[in-house]
Amino acid sequence: MPEVAPSILAADFSKLGEEVRRVSEAGADYIHIDVMDGVFVPNITIGPAVVQSIRQHSKLPFISHLMISHPERHIDAFAKAGSDIIEVHFEAEQDDVRETLRAVRRAGCRAGLAVNPPTPIEDAFEYLDDVDLLLIMSVNPGFGGQKFIPDVLAKIPGVKQELLRRGLRTPIEIDGGINDKTGAMASEAGADILAAGTYVLKSESARTAIETLRGTSGQSKH
Ligand code: DX5
Ligand code: ZN
Numbered sequence: 001m002p003e004v005a006p007s008i009l010a011a012d013f014s015k016l017g018e019e020v021r022r023v024s025e026a027g028a029d030y031i032h033i034d035v036m037d038g039v040f041v042p043n044i045t046i047g048p049a050v051v052q053s054i055r056q057h058s059k060l061p062f063i064s065h066l067m068i069s070h071p072e073r074h075i076d077a078f079a080k081a082g083s084d085i086i087e088v089h090f091e092a093e094q095d096d097v098r099e100t101l102r103a104v105r106r107a108g109c110r111a112g113l114a115v116n117p118p119t120p121i122e123d124a125f126e127y128l129d130d131v132d133l134l135l136i137m138s139v140n141p142g143f144g145g146q147k148f149i150p151d152v153l154a155k156i157p158g159v160k161q162e163l164l165r166r167g168l169r170t171p172i173e174i175d176g177g178i179n180d181k182t183g184a185m186a187s188e189a190g191a192d193i194l195a196a197g198t199y200v201l202k203s204e205s206a207r208t209a210i211e212t213l214r215g216t217s218g219q220s221k222h
Pocket of ligand 2: 032065195
């Protein structure tokens with residue numbers, strides 16, 4: 001049964017605290033926070049000050065998904081703001097990927113490595129010992145509401161095998177275009193965490209959307 005990480009990129013930013021509370025109370029497992037810098041990706045979203053101010057609205061672990069160049073420069077700020085997991089991109093310009101991942105752990109957070117759709121997953125293998133969570137992007141990062149790229153699912157069996165070979169139980173998160181259908185495909189393929197913005201935040205009932213993604217809809221009615 002996959003866990004669910006609603007992405008607040010699809011929230012109403014004028015009432016972000018309330019939105020974080022709403023999805024937390026609807027049964028989410030994590031809060032997924034999309035950080036974009038207008039350089040690594042074309043869009044600009046939020047920074048550590050916003051993470052800090054929404055922190056008080058949820059007890060759930062915060063995943064800060066950094067879609068930014070030189071993530072190593074901002075790790076301490078996102079850690080101090082209340083992130084529990086910090087994800088950095090393999091493709092982002094940075095001094096040294098391994099060193100960035102280690103800096104995340106040193107800052108007291110779990111280290112996530114994110115991989116874009118065109119990047120072969122094998123490129124991430126050499127870093128797996130320094131990774132606590134692997135993020136497989138199922139859209140090209142930059143915007144919410146994009147269409148799921150099914151080809152990325154083929155990455156999951158290979159990486160699972162490599163993790164097993166190394167004796168690791170690193171969870172795999174998938175992010176972008178996740179809905180009831182693509183979420184089922186992703187969890188069938190072995191994804192452990194489904195990040196979903198539009199599908200959860202814009203649905204009539206966040207609880208139903210989350211339960212559907214988890215595959216438990218209809219089994220527990222609250
Ligand atoms: C894409 C972001 C995703 C995205 C998810 O750049 O990393 O987290 O916003 O939103 P949906 O679920 O709407 O694709
Ligand atoms: Zn994301």
